[in-house]
Amino acid sequence: MRKLGLTALLVVIGAATALACSSSDEDDAEVSAHDLTDEDLAKAALKIMGAPQIPRESGDQASCSFTGCHSINPITLSGWQDQYRRAIDILESDRPNEEKINYFRQNPNDERTGFTPERVGILSAGAHLALGANVSEARHPETYKQGKKLAEIFRGKEALYAEFRREMLMPVLADYPRLTASQYETVLTWFQKGLPHVNDIIRENRPTECVDDFEQLKARTSAVKNQTWAAKNFSNRMPMFACPAPNPENPVSATNCFTQQRDGKDIFPRAVDAAFSRSWPLDGSNIRMLREFSAPNSFWVRASADGRFVATGGGRTGGAQAIDLQATLDGQSRDIGLQANYDPDFWPDNKAFMFQGGTKFCAQSLLEKPSTELVTFGEPECSSLSAASGLYQTVGQVVGDNSISDRFILYSIWAGDSGQYSASARDTPPRGGEDSAINIYTAVAQGNDVEEGYQIAGEPVKVATPYRGDTMMGRSGQLIGSRWAYGADADGKTAAGYAIEKLDRSIVNGHYRFDMTTIGNVCLKGNKANFSFDERFLSTHHYNEPEDFGAAADPAYLEKGSADIIVIDFITGKKEVVTKMGPGQFALYPHFRSDGWLYFLVVDHETGKYYTVASDWAIRAAEKTPTP
Numbered sequence: 001m002r003k004l005g006l007t008a009l010l011v012v013i014g015a016a017t018a019l020a021c022s023s024s025d026e027d028d029a030e031v032s033a034h035d036l037t038d039e040d041l042a043k044a045a046l047k048i049m050g051a052p053q054i055p056r057e058s059g060d061q062a063s064c065s066f067t068g069c070h071s072i073n074p075i076t077l078s079g080w081q082d083q084y085r086r087a088i089d090i091l092e093s094d095r096p097n098e099e100k101i102n103y104f105r106q107n108p109n110d111e112r113t114g115f116t117p118e119r120v121g122i123l124s125a126g127a128h129l130a131l132g133a134n135v136s137e138a139r140h141p142e143t144y145k146q147g148k149k150l151a152e153i154f155r156g157k158e159a160l161y162a163e164f165r166r167e168m169l170m171p172v173l174a175d176y177p178r179l180t181a182s183q184y185e186t187v188l189t190w191f192q193k194g195l196p197h198v199n200d201i202i203r204e205n206r207p208t209e210c211v212d213d214f215e216q217l218k219a220r221t222s223a224v225k226n227q228t229w230a231a232k233n234f235s236n237r238m239p240m241f242a243c244p245a246p247n248p249e250n251p252v253s254a255t256n257c258f259t260q261q262r263d264g265k266d267i268f269p270r271a272v273d274a275a276f277s278r279s280w281p282l283d284g285s286n287i288r289m290l291r292e293f294s295a296p297n298s299f300w301v302r303a304s305a306d307g308r309f310v311a312t313g314g315g316r317t318g319g320a321q322a323i324d325l326q327a328t329l330d331g332q333s334r335d336i337g338l339q340a341n342y343d344p345d346f347w348p349d350n351k352a353f354m355f356q357g358g359t360k361f362c363a364q365s366l367l368e369k370p371s372t373e374l375v376t377f378g379e380p381e382c383s384s385l386s387a388a389s390g391l392y393q394t395v396g397q398v399v400g401d402n403s404i405s406d407r408f409i410l411y412s413i414w415a416g417d418s419g420q421y422s423a424s425a426r427d428t429p430p431r432g433g434e435d436s437a438i439n440i441y442t443a444v445a446q447g448n449d450v451e452e453g454y455q456i457a458g459e460p461v462k463v464a465t466p467y468r469g470d471t472m473m474g475r476s477g478q479l480i481g482s483r484w485a486y487g488a489d490a491d492g493k494t495a496a497g498y499a500i501e502k503l504d505r506s507i508v509n510g511h512y513r514f515d516m517t518t519i520g521n522v523c524l525k526g527n528k529a530n531f532s533f534d535e536r537f538l539s540t541h542h543y544n545e546p547e548d549f550g551a552a553a554d555p556a557y558l559e560k561g562s563a564d565i566i567v568i569d570f571i572t573g574k575k576e577v578v579t580k581m582g583p584g585q586f587a588l589y590p591h592f593r594s595d596g597w598l599y600f601l602v603v604d605h606e607t608g609k610y611y612t613v614a615s616d617w618a619i620r621a622a623e624k625t626p627t628p
Helices: 038-048 073-093 097-103 121-125 140-153 156-166 179-193 215-223 231-235 325-329 556-560 617-624
Strands: 286-290 298-305 309-314 319-324 334-341 344-348 352-355 360-363 382-384 393-397 407-412 438-443 454-456 461-464 467-471 478-484 497-508 511-523 539-541 561-570 573-575 585-593 598-604 607-615
Touching: 038 179, 073 097, 073 140, 073 179, 097 140, 121 179, 140 179, 140 319, 179 393, 179 561, 215 598, 286 325, 298 344, 298 497, 298 585, 298 598, 309 344, 309 352, 319 325, 344 467, 344 478, 407 467, 407 573, 461 511, 539 585, 561 598
Parallel strands: 561 585
Antiparallel strands: 286 607, 298 309, 309 319, 319 334, 344 352, 352 360, 360 382, 393 407, 407 438, 438 454, 438 461, 467 478, 478 497, 497 511, 539 561, 561 573, 585 598, 598 607
C-alpha cells in the first residue's frame, strides 16, 4: 500500500493561494482517492496538506505554517474552495477562451497584468501538472480533466500557457517539492466533494466578539514618542523627499512638501485640481499625485523611509519595479527593474531594501546610483538572507546610533490580496487558525557598513498567535499588528478587527528572545495594516460594500465599486476613512514614510491607469492633536 507523504499547502501574497510542501516521493503502489470513504478521504487530504490534527509518521514534516504558509483550518479551506468553484464555473462556461484566460489575471480587465493563484484557489496546487507524463487519465481522472480544460483554452497559445503555469507554480520556495499527481488527486477530490468531515476533524474555539481597546495603545504611543524611527530620523536631519530641509531647531510642517513647480505648474499635482480625483482628500487633507506607473502594479506598494523610492511587483523588466521620484522632480522618468516578484520592503534607517523570494537584501545606495537600470541582486551592494525562509515578510530594526543595527524579518500566516477591481470586491477574509504563529529572524551586519551585507544569526524565534495573521511589524521591531480571524457568532455575524501586541526583546546566550503582550484591539473591516514610523497610526485599505455608500450614494458605486484608505489614531481612538475614491477607483496598500506622509496605490478601473499618490492626513491629525 502506498504511504501518503506529508505535504503542506502554502499561499503566496500577491500571487496567493495553495502551495505545497512535500516530504516524500510517490511510491510505486498507491491507493485511489476515489476508493476512500469520505472520512478517510478527508484525513488523507488533510495529512497531505500538513494539518496538525492528523497524526504524523516518523520523518514526516510538521505543518510549515510558521514559515509563511496558511494555517490549514476550515476558513482557509473554504476560501480555497470558493475560489476554485468560481474558476471552474468560468472554465466550464460558454465564454470566449480569451475571457476565460483573462479571468485568471490580477486585473481581468487589463491584459498587461499577470496571472494570480487567488483566481483559482486549490487549482493552483496542481496547475504545474498539466497533462504531463505523470498524470494518468485512469488513475488521476479529475487532475487529467482539469489539465485538459486548461490545455483547451490555451490551445495555440503555448507561450502564454507556460507563463500561466509558471505564475501559478506552487510552492515558490524551493525547500518544498510540489504535489504529485496522486497527492493532488486526493486533495482535489476532497474539495470537489465539498470538504466532508472538515469540522469533525478540525475543531476550533475561535473568538467571536471584537471590543475596541485603546487605553494601553495611547499610553505606549506617548511613552515611546522620542524613541521611534520617526524621532530618530528627524533628529538625524534625514532629508525627506520633496520637502524643505530638516531643521529640528525651527521645524517646518511636513505639509509643505511636494510644492515644487515647473513652468508655473505643480510637479506633483494636487488631487483636488483634477476632475477625476477632486473627491479623494477628506477632512482638509491634501493628496498629491506623485507619478503614474508606466506598467501595471502587482500587489504591495512600499516606499523608502525618505519617500524617494516606490517599489512594487510588476514592471516592464525584471519582474518588479522601483520608481525614482527624484527623476520626476528633475523633469525626467526613471524606472528601475528588479529581478524579483513581489513584496518589497525598505528598512527604516533609509539604508537598505529587500524583496521576498529568496529574501534578497541590498543597500539602498544601489538604487541611488544613476547607472542602475536593473537590479539582479548579484551586485556587490546585495547579499542573500535566504536562511530566513518564508513568505509574506515585514521588517523592523533596532533604533540604533549607527547604520548597522540589527534588523528583523517577520513571517506570518496570511491571506493574499492582489487587488480587486469590481463592485463585488470584498476584503480578503483573514485565515489564521489555532496553530497560527509568527516567525522572527534576526539579521546582523557582516562589516562596518550596509554595503558589506547582513547575514541571518541563529534560528528563528517562533511566537504563537492563535487565530491571528497578516501580521505587520512596527518599524522599531517592538510592535506588531495582526488581523483577527473571528468565527461567526450565534446570529451568524462575523466580527472584524486587529490585535495590537508589544514585542519585548532581550538577548539570552547571544540570541534574541521575544515576549509578546497584547496591548490593544481595534474593531474595523480592512485588509493588511501598516504602522507609521512614530507608531501612533495604523493604516489599511477597505473594499467598500453597499452599506458603506449610504442610501443617497451615487448608483455608479453599486455598479463599479471602490476602495478607500482608513487610518486609526491610537491617541484619539478614532478610525477615519481618509479618502473618497470615485466609482471604479481603488485606493490600496497604504504605507507610511518617516515624516508621516502616507503613500498608496490608486487603480482607476475606468482608464486602466495606476498611480502612486501621497496623503498628509496623518501629519495634520498629529499637528491638531499632538502626542502627549
